[in-house]
Amino acid sequence: xxxxxxxxxxxxxxxxxxxxxxxxxxxxxxxxxxxxxxxxxxxxxxxxxxxxxxxxxxxxxxxxxxxxxxxxxxxxxxxxxxxxxxxxxxxxxxxxxxxxxxxxxxxxxxxxxxxxxxxxxxxxxxxxxxxxxxxxxxxxxxxxxxxxxxxxxxxxxxxxxxxxxxxxxxxxxxxxxxxxxxxxxxxxxxxxxxxxxxxxxxxxxxxxxxxxxxxxxxxxxxxxxxxxxxxxxxxxxxxxxxxxxxxxxxxxxxxxxxxxxxxxxxxxxxxxxxxxxxxxxxxxxxxxxxxxxxxxxxxxxxxxxxxxxxxxxxxxxxxxxxxxxxxxxxxxxxxxxxxxxxxxxxxxxxxxxxxx
Numbered sequence: 001x002x003x004x005x006x007x008x009x010x011x012x013x014x015x016x017x018x019x020x021x022x023x024x025x026x027x028x029x030x031x032x033x034x035x036x037x038x039x040x041x042x043x044x045x046x047x048x049x050x051x052x053x054x055x056x057x058x059x060x061x062x063x064x065x066x067x068x069x070x071x072x073x074x075x076x077x078x079x080x081x082x083x084x085x086x087x088x089x090x091x092x093x094x095x096x097x098x099x100x101x102x103x104x105x106x107x108x109x110x111x112x113x114x115x116x117x118x119x120x121x122x123x124x125x126x127x128x129x130x131x132x133x134x135x136x137x138x139x140x141x142x143x144x145x146x147x148x149x150x151x152x153x154x155x156x157x158x159x160x161x162x163x164x165x166x167x168x169x170x171x172x173x174x175x176x177x178x179x180x181x182x183x184x185x186x187x188x189x190x191x192x193x194x195x196x197x198x199x200x201x202x203x204x205x206x207x208x209x210x211x212x213x214x215x216x217x218x219x220x221x222x223x224x225x226x227x228x229x230x231x232x233x234x235x236x237x238x239x240x241x242x243x244x245x246x247x248x249x250x251x252x253x254x255x256x257x258x259x260x261x262x263x264x265x266x267x268x269x270x271x272x273x274x275x276x277x278x279x280x281x282x283x284x285x286x287x288x289x290x291x292x293x294x295x296x297x298x299x300x301x302x303x304x305x306x307x308x309x310x311x312x313x314x315x316x317x318x319x320x321x322x323x324x325x326x327x328x329x330x331x332x333x334x335x336x337x338x339x340x341x342x343x344x345x346x347x348x349x350x351x352x353x354x355x356x
Contacts, residue, residue: 007313009321010174015162016074018093019118019127021134022155023356024111031149032108039105045145046101049114052140053099056133060096060117062089065103069259069274070115074161085273093119114138114152124158128189131156135191138356152356156182160348164205164328168339178316182352197354200281201307201317202260203324204347206300212336214297227294233301234290240330241288241305244323248279248306253292258302260349281308303331321348 035041046063053061062080064070068087075090080100082088087102097119103109116134120126138152146152160177163169181201186193207213214221220228234251241249252258256275263278270276270291279287287306292298305327311320325346332344 006322007315007318008176008178009318009325010176011160012162012166012171013173013175014166014171015160015175017123018072018074018157018159018161019123019130020072020157021116021131022070022157023114023116023134023138023152024155025146025149025152026111027146027149031146037106038108039103042101042103045112045141046099048144049137049141050099052137053116056137058116058130058133058137059119060091060093060098062098062115062117063101063103064113064115065101065109067110070113071257072115072117072157083273085271089115089117091117093117093123094121114141124160127156127158128186128191131186132191135356142356153353154356155351155353158182158350161345164325164332164344164346165339165342176318177321178318179321179348179350180316181312182350186352193352194354197352198262198265199353200260200262200349200351201312201320202349203305203321204258204303204349205328205344206302207332207335207337207344208300208342209298210336216336221297225294226292226297229297230290230292230294234292236331236334237303237327238288240327242286243330244327246305246311246323246327247284247286248281248288248308250277250289250291250304252277252302252304253298255293255296255298258304260304260306277304279306279308281306284308284310303328317348317350 032038032041035044042063042065049061049063064087068082068085070087070089072089074092076092078096079090118130182199183193183197217229217232220232230253237251250258252275254275256270256273258275258277261276261278263280275291277289305324307317307320311317313319328346
């Protein structure tokens with residue numbers, strides 16, 4: 001029983017699940033020439049896609065041909081917002097449905113992305129079925145419109161978001177998760193994934209830089225130089241990770257949003273909105289990154305903790321998430337955070353990607 005318990009993490013029952021699939025294709029030079037014009041190309045793709053999605057009961061699907069990275073978040077109201085680099089989708093899977101297309105008129109997009117948002121209840125329980133439906137839709141598109149094109153790269157994203165301080169607010173009910181890896185979980189449900197695939201598992205959390213925190217650490221700020229301020233947070237974070245046997249992570253404090261990638265596929269990179277963090281998850285060598293802008297005090301400190309092969313267990317990632325929670329609590333104990341009033345949202349991510 002103790003062995004099973006350490007591989008189970010107890011999450012508040014009001015946790016929110018998210019699930020979406022992103023299919024991405026880089027058309028070759030001849031692709032756009034096969035249509036009367038570029039705008040017609042996008043409209044034809046959308047027409048074929050949405051017709052097929054209706055057949056397989058996929059009710060929230062979007063075509064993106066604007067070379068912007070889609071970001072998906074839960075919200076009780078539905079919004080689609082564009083920035084220079086991102087396409088933000090806010091929705092509630094319980095009741096929001098939409099079929100939309102986004103493109104820059106008369107412009108050939110470098111990548112065509114198809115975003116499939118899961119709808120309904122029990123998203124984790126139905127995730128394999130949802131993935132299966134998306135595979136069938138994409139196979140149909142390849143036969144109808146993308147016959148002589150490169151294969152789709154399909155990315156499956158599952159998130160579970162919860163407040164670490166739920167118990168302190170009186171929410172005592174919880175559910176024990178083992179967090180099995182996606183590949184064996186899908187295979188056991190007759191959803192077949194190629195053996196040549198990549199997986200990433202990680203957790204994120206953020207700490208707002210409140211007035212109380214600024215006041216407590218004002219001695220570390222000198223003439224608008226926040227180096228010592230950020231270094232203190234980084235040192236506490238590194239120490240907490242080390243004590244809990246976590247080797248891969250990052251603190252991002254430059255005003256951007258972190259995105260996590262496998263170093264075999266992507267390198268560290270960044271722009272005005274996004275900070276790409278690449279990790280070698282097969283290496284046991286510590287990879288703790290600290291990225292900040294010394295002359296700028298950010299509103300929020302973003303943290304990432306990445307699971308490596310040594311954190312992967314046949315039972316699942318429950319033990320890893322227990323280690324993550326201990327690390328976060330050690331970090332939070334250093335700062336003036338009111339656990340009865342302030343939420344600390346932890347997101348557990350499971351990604352799997354492959355060529356279809």
